[in-house]
Amino acid sequence: MDLQIALLLGQDGIVNGAVYGLMALALVLVFSVTRVIFIPQGEFVAFGALSMAVLQAGRVPATLWLLLALAAMVLVVEFWRWKRGVVVDWASALAWCVVLPLAAAALVLLLKPTSMAGQTLATLLLIMPLGPLLYRLAYRPLASANVLMLLIVSVALHGVLVGLGLLFFGAEGYRTTAFSEERFDIGGIPVSGQSLVVVGVTLLLVLAMFLFFGRSMIGKALRATAINRVGARLSGIPTELSGDLSFALAALIGAVSGLLIAPLTTVYYDTGFLIGLKGFVAAIVGGLASYPLALAGALLVGQLEAFASFWASPFKEVLVFTLIIPVLWWRSLHSHHVEDEE
């Protein structure tokens, strides 16, 4: 291996690491706010990328029908809860179940966007509401269950979504048009515009999240919920709001990640799972709690994967996933007293 190859691999690692970093951020966010270990995070990536590909082919992605079906189901559930005397926040319910899905449907079916920007917007509108809708259907009825139960629910949901992905998009993979076809030459290393887009958008999203959690009232409310769930509820922060918002952000981040990688690699219906899991390895570096450590972990995972694909290509997945063992060992050095599970 010479320096040229090392630099190329390093660049690959950074681009992959950026996407894993986004995954890790979403996972840490969802876990800290709702205690859900969100295994299906990667499915948003695949759904986002494949919906974009179908839109670019001039067809209607089946994710639209999924969105409308889920929205209708949530409306029924909310109505049923309301009938039974539960106080329902109709404003948020209507926003997630009616306004956003209808906007997505109008955009996809009526306007049929042909521009890159229009298709991107349509994809984001298709995927983002899936987060809160899935939260309300799958997790909210079990809000008092322990982390383990919620994890099993996540795995079940992952199964459903992967199966649906296969049904919607078939077994063959897709690639989408790049956001940037530019090619640069930085110090003798060829750099594609799309790689820069990936890294740039990631940095932008990280910065936006930083501002959102540091400055905005809603962001602070989410942080408060993450630190002390009961206390936050007692101070008037509704559990539903935090659930809806964290899942919406996770879905949005997933969709963006999907749009970013689809021009770089062929995306299949089950590609998202592996991407999401690598995000998990990164998030575990940060103990599922620390955003900066999770990002550092993502870079580590990206680099490990890039160099493993050069040295031991058939075993690169094995190497990435077994990274979890030394990481867990390292983390276990810090904890010694027994605590009961939440």
Next chain:
Amino acid sequence: MNNTPSSNTAAAAPAPAGRALATPRQLTLACVAALALAWGFLPEFTVSVLSNIGLYALVAAGLVMLTGVGGMTSFGQAAFVGMGAYATAWICTSPAAAAWMGGAVSPALLPWAGLLLGLAFTFALAWALGAVTLKLQGHYLPLCTIAWGLSLYYLLGNMDFLGGQTGITGVPPLVIAGYSLATPRALGVVIWAVLLLALWAMHNLLDSREGRAIRALKGGRLMAESMGVDTARHRVKLFVLAALLAAVSGWLYAHLQRFVNPTPFNLNIGIELLFMAVVGGAGHLWGAVLGAALITLLKEKLQDVLPALLGSSGNFEVIVFGLLMLFVLQRFADGLWPTLARLAGRWVRPHAAARMQPAAPAVQLAQRKLPARGEVLLQATNVSKRFGGLVANNDISMTLKAGEIHALIGPNGAGKSTFFNMVSGVDDPSSGEVRLAGQPMTAKPSRVFAALGLGRTFQHVRLLGARSVVENVALGAHLRARRGWIAAMLRLDRAEEAALMAEARRQIERCGLGAHADTPAASLSLGQQRVVEIARALAGQPSVLLLDEPAAGLRHLEKRALSVLLSQLRAEGLGILVVEHDMEFVMNLADRITVLEFGTVIATGTPAEVQANPRVLEAYLGGADDELLGDAR
């Protein structure tokens, strides 16, 4: 703690209906006998499906132990199955393996060498995975198993000596005593025999000293540690047990299919196996068989129906399984087995066997020599605890002697519970030292405190609510018995178990809860549950007893009975440290009192001295108004 008979109605089991046909044991034996008789006449296809169900149920039973009983879980059991299958396939077919053993093993014995190899590898790997995650919160182990499940699949597919994606063909059939088990009908008998044996062994394990410790892993780890249970070790052992069951299933699978490839050991199958356990009933061993049967039959059907319905082929049954799983988790959190058992309840008689009441147990439990009166048992020296900037305990020093009752009082938030945690090993002091029986206890876990003779109760009652009072109390005597997992599985622990149960009943009687010994702990009133905690602590034959608000929630007569009990224990030479808010109770009982306020000791002395201390009056009554002081005196 005089119990009126009326308060005992909760204990009564639902009256057996007149149509009751059999006890669960008779029913089980009848079903097994029916299956055995029918086995020779069932169609080939049914036999093969039943064999598969048996193989899955063996793995699912391990998952039941892990998930429903032990409060952990694994998505990677299919990988352990793969390990068992590949180990025997490789040993039986590879020339390298044959050369390595140098013909020392005759061909008929090769599968047995394969079984040993598979078990050894699985043991080592499961132990390593468990050991890495055991100190961390419970969700890291399942995440680790996802990574492991994926990794093994990729490894198997990429290792040339294991045949890559094609796998290994030509695995020989099992031969037992010269009789070849080449057909599913023959091997199926072995599969079901192994499954039933495993279920019997695990049923025995759960009904033992170690079983009680295992049940405490789910939601009661802190309590179990205080009873002397090494919960981390039990967690690893349970994970290893589940993995070994999976490996045995894999070994049988390889000799049933006669070839192996990576596909059946993928993560998807691992997830399906977990579905079986959860859908069947993660807390019940028979739930594993029910779940395995349901999912296997459903999969069979769905693979016929779905492709036609959806117009393309693929792994669509996972959609149905996932939805089924979501439905079960939301509506039948304990799986389908409890519902089925309830429906069948009218025909099933509860166990007729009378509770054993041996006059004199054949085995003696370990006895502790009680310390001499006046000996210092527990000593805290300059103990401080800081949580960030908050000083919860500031430079506290105190001693507890054998044969005295020492009360720790103070207003809410004075730091009593923090101090309690420090002297029982739940938490470490930021500075200062705690000595128990003369030994420095810095950084020791609470099970070491228990081993040195410290028994405790908790401010927020920590009982296994679904288990009976006597089982809860017996957990307190955990360290006084020795029999381990294997003895329990093989029922070699009965004499010791009888002694444990007798001791537990003795302590329950002593605490006045004899009428409630066999009721679920959760059905008792909160006050009674506190008394159960005292009985549990006493079952460990402690020399130091820490009681956290024992009188809270007790009625007047019950408080009096508790006072009498504690006085008795003091007379026997125990040192008792008690945190309590009921001043009448404390003042009449305690020999010495330490008063805490804002984490600092403001007074120490006899009840009379403390009552006269102006700082104490100020802490309790607010401003030290002269008039008020006069009134209080």
